[in-house]
Amino acid sequence: MHDYLAIHPEVAEALQARKAVVALESTIISHGMPYPRNVETARLVEQTLRDGGAVPATIAVLDGRIRIGLTDDDLEHLATSKSVIKVSRRDLPVALATRADGATTVAATMICAALAEVPVFATGGIGGVHRGAESTLDISADLDELAITNVAVVCAGAKAILDLPKTVEYLETRGVPVLGYGTDELPAFYTRSSGIKLASRCDDPLTVARILRAKWQLGLKGGVVIANPIPQSAALDQGMIDGAIAQALTDADEQGISGKEVTPFLLSRMEELTGGASLEANIALVRSNAAVAASIAHAYAELNT
Amino acid sequence: MHDYLAIHPEVAEALQARKAVVALESTIISHGMPYPRNVETARLVEQTLRDGGAVPATIAVLDGRIRIGLTDDDLEHLATSKSVIKVSRRDLPVALATRADGATTVAATMICAALAEVPVFATGGIGGVHRGAESTLDISADLDELAITNVAVVCAGAKAILDLPKTVEYLETRGVPVLGYGTDELPAFYTRSSGIKLASRCDDPLTVARILRAKWQLGLKGGVVIANPIPQSAALDQGMIDGAIAQALTDADEQGISGKEVTPFLLSRMEELTGGASLEANIALVRSNAAVAASIAHAYAELNT
Amino acid sequence: MHDYLAIHPEVAEALQARKAVVALESTIISHGMPYPRNVETARLVEQTLRDGGAVPATIAVLDGRIRIGLTDDDLEHLATSKSVIKVSRRDLPVALATRADGATTVAATMICAALAEVPVFATGGIGGVHRGAESTLDISADLDELAITNVAVVCAGAKAILDLPKTVEYLETRGVPVLGYGTDELPAFYTRSSGIKLASRCDDPLTVARILRAKWQLGLKGGVVIANPIPQSAALDQGMIDGAIAQALTDADEQGISGKEVTPFLLSRMEELTGGASLEANIALVRSNAAVAASIAHAYAELNT
Numbered sequence A, B, C: 001m002h003d004y005l006a007i008h009p010e011v012a013e014a015l016q017a018r019k020a021v022v023a024l025e026s027t028i029i030s031h032g033m034p035y036p037r038n039v040e041t042a043r044l045v046e047q048t049l050r051d052g053g054a055v056p057a058t059i060a061v062l063d064g065r066i067r068i069g070l071t072d073d074d075l076e077h078l079a080t081s082k083s084v085i086k087v088s089r090r091d092l093p094v095a096l097a098t099r100a101d102g103a104t105t106v107a108a109t110m111i112c113a114a115l116a117e118v119p120v121f122a123t124g125g126i127g128g129v130h131r132g133a134e135s136t137l138d139i140s141a142d143l144d145e146l147a148i149t150n151v152a153v154v155c156a157g158a159k160a161i162l163d164l165p166k167t168v169e170y171l172e173t174r175g176v177p178v179l180g181y182g183t184d185e186l187p188a189f190y191t192r193s194s195g196i197k198l199a200s201r202c203d204d205p206l207t208v209a210r211i212l213r214a215k216w217q218l219g220l221k222g223g224v225v226i227a228n229p230i231p232q233s234a235a236l237d238q239g240m241i242d243g244a245i246a247q248a249l250t251d252a253d254e255q256g257i258s259g260k261e262v263t264p265f266l267l268s269r270m271e272e273l274t275g276g277a278s279l280e281a282n283i284a285l286v287r288s289n290a291a292v293a294a295s296i297a298h299a300y301a302e303l304n305t
Ligand SMILES: [Mn+2]
Pocket: A138, A139, A140, A259, A260, C169, C172
């Protein structure tokens, strides 16, 4: 057996007792928000899970091991260190073998959660098909991970800077269920609706849990997207956000931003362009997703006991 | 163990005795043809299989279970009910968990056939890369299923409303064998030839069976497409069918048809535009595919006894 | 058990003793170079492996079996016979079942190496996304194979006739590590640099071996690309090679070359256009890759004993 996996005792105990555990990613801490809002948000989201009766399992690569469940010091380190790399599927073995500190993307967090048998994961928004992908082929590894790794991902849809219709098509081709949570439409991250109708809608955690059970008991490998719209009170104005996205994309293009720098650049530029409103919305939606994830983790744990 | 799978006693007995069994899909019944031709065709195709010495296993989701082998009442229900949903890979766990009635697409039928260990499946045409996919990414989940699920699919190629050259490229990238059955070219559904040369040709069921055995014994996961041209006597005129496809695509575009409504809309529009000729061709080619599938299922069963 | 696999006694002994073994492909012999340079190169590359302390395992399909390790007569046969087909993933079961002689592409060689548990493979360049793939979807099955089959592929990047930026994006989406070996950039086959920055760089075989161990011990299926630039002394002039590629692509287009004929046509046309310089460069980079592969196979074998 390998020893690449280190599960925090609190998480290990909860898993052992078949209690609700929810995974959290760490790219949002190191590459998604400015300090100190990043570490404050990480703690807030962990607290939201605890308030919902679930044990938080924030995931990162530290000292050559995958850590499932972080200490407060770990969170602070991820939030402040400049040497933390962004770790997706392709980077995970490299980070482990070279003992680099790594913040896990949605794809890598799914992998690590599945290794630790944590079935539910809360995040802000998944990656997707980038705008202009017809000429660049720039498509997030998150989508392929959803096709093969057994984790339910609660999110506010894909990040709005992406091409949402193409992202939905790609997920359909790959056979990934996308469940509108209390909605018939794909949410658009900062706003509640995108105009894209989804094939399936769920209105309660038990139905989601039953779908997860059916999928995985049949041996249908892969994840499930639970698309939970941003709370009404926190949603941004559609016109304002559309303008900011257009501007941020133009800026990225003019400055030649590419590869894994694109998403962090756009999120940071959006924050400036919206006078901080996009950051507040992002925090609100992540907390809302954590609350939904806790309830689904509960329902799923109960189905299996 | 789960109890999502219900195998009809006749099918279970045939499988137990290692006799030839052929899977059939149900989307063609509920979403592919008008009543009563749909149920008549379903019965005709089952009879064609029996005449070829194989047991038919029509597949659908009913009452929260995957049914392998349907009764006559089930066929009638699928042919007439308005509440039957179209179930592809992503929809399968949702239909099971919510106890929705579902007609299975090629992708979902492959999954269910593989679960029941039925290795051969007859249909009309597989899904593929949609025309205009370079700007929409609309690619059928059937193609990804063929890359991972061990079922041989006998068809008249991909539906002609699709982009056939791109469909062949996609299958090559995914490593799916496409065997021209008695032909060097990909058939074009309503017509016998597409101008697209295939890498492999087979002229008899035993050769196909040997290829299936080699693929699966080596552990090379995924399906095989057996592309069987429509019988000469039933083939439509190329010019007529090209005009009807162009018109139907224009109509779909103008009416804003999208997602899983596209294929049913186009097939139905084609029927109107060809004065019913496309429907007759569709029925003829499905029956021809069933006859070939029965012979392959026989040869494969014999190789394994 | 099947008997599709025939491992040469020398290779079997080396594997048994956990010594370094390196796989080699055979398409380069039958479809990649003119006679007699093809067979001479095959022998030279085997000798390079031996000089590096590794046992060569050249792979092909002969007489209905996958052969791991070939005799000198086998090499001569592959180099001269006109009936040897090019075998990728989709073709492998067909070649076996029909007892066709087949030269294995990168994808098929990976499959066969994995079946024989040979973890390292040296080649010239992998396939990739073809130029113009946004309108053709012509993407090599090598890339999908890298996503699922556990073999490390030492190469000089993807063949330069391809679209290198799209190839890198595709590999990222599929989660395949691409390690610059002694470089921060993707090499461009005939030249040492492409301007495309890679996420990971390795400067020694032990680091590569540790990455392979981490990836596979975690159960992260798939290959790793070790991108080793052509030796400085053998690299071609960038302007000369760009011109030759442009001309070769134009010629292929005008002559309507398509499918699996594209790469052999382009390589052969490049040789004419460069007065043989592209062929010499190709031989030099394959030998350099073999030397690196031998050192990685050593380091990996030692990690596991
Ligand atoms: Mn990307």
